[in-house]
Amino acid sequence: MGADERPYSPGLKGVLAGETALAMIDGDAGRLQYRGFPIGELVERGTYAQVAELLWTGEWKTDAHLGCASLPTEVIDVLRRLPASTNAMDALRTAVSAWGAVDGTLWPPTVEQARALTAAAPTALAAFARLRDGLEPIPPDPSLGLAAGFLHQLTGQRPDDAAARALDAYFVVGAEHGFNASTFTARVIISTHSDVASAVAGAIGALKGPWHGGAPSAVVDQLHEMGSVDQAEAWIRSTLARGERLMGFGHRVYRAYDPRAAALRSVAEGMAGVAGWLDKAVAVEEIALRLLAEHKPDYAIKTNVEYYAAAVLQGVGLPPNLFPATFALARHAGWTAHCLEQAAANVLIRPDVRYVGPAERHLPG
């Protein structure tokens, strides 16, 4: 057979790999909509429960409510057995996998399964966070929304309205974002007629990497490492000169300012307790954008969602080691909505690959 001359795009950059009615992302103009509604409007006037229902069912339900669900004891037992040093993303992935083993979600995925898993995940992460500190898990209070319920199960206290609202806004912003690596992973898994827990466990594995979902805690580390705003320019210059990446900047799709970063920045501006950190972040952002433009004049690298996510997550009192897993909680709505969408018009996702190994040869002797 002759050489395969079909075009190949490393990383599938620019390749259309599906159709979706969930998120519209216009990377050049910096626009994001869920089923047609602009993200800024959804953050200001919607809740995560409404957004999740919108993604799952296509309907805007004014009275939508989604509280945290309790977990089967087997799942809590699995979490108890993990070492206290376990990475929170590994713990969440393990809990979702155990939940799937116990609750046995089957093909085809359903809205009920999507709701159940999205409602169980915050309980699992909060339980892990307490167990590693030698504390007992707190049963969910289903009257609270998912974000407030998560904070309640972490601390044992009902969060104040401002914190609950800020984390809910973060969940709205993180709910869905097209064919990113973790969502694509979920769709590949569900396309084999596997189940929604397997799809979400795989998605969490993909999100764990710092090039995808691991950046907000790295943003906090970087801002800390660079010292004062006066030292930022030198620190950023030497980081870029070493060929390293600035966390919280750059995106595969956005060439303009990430609209999610803009929405979260205004949420952060309304929060007490992060003012000092935020002032520094804003000042450093300006320097970073200038130096990134110098560093890559032909490739727009702008602020991404993770940069201001760090401010909001810190502001509601979450420790940085829970940031990536909290992002994963928010993305459950999108992952599961993609499972439903994939299943509704399923074709097994199985692309071709170009073989570049040795020509036919034979074993010695």
Ligand code: COA
């Ligand atoms: N800091 C410094 N350089 C960056 C950069 C960043 N944050 N983001 C991209 N670049 C550079 C790359 O080094 C690369 O340079 P090279 O061509 O000299 O190797 C070039 O821009 C293109 O990078 P590539 O990874 O091919 O492009 P991409 O647009 O697909 O990258 C990310 C997207 C998210 C992987 C990338 O921007 C990144 O690693 N950002 C930092 C991590 C982060 O914030 N992740 C959260 C994403 S929401």
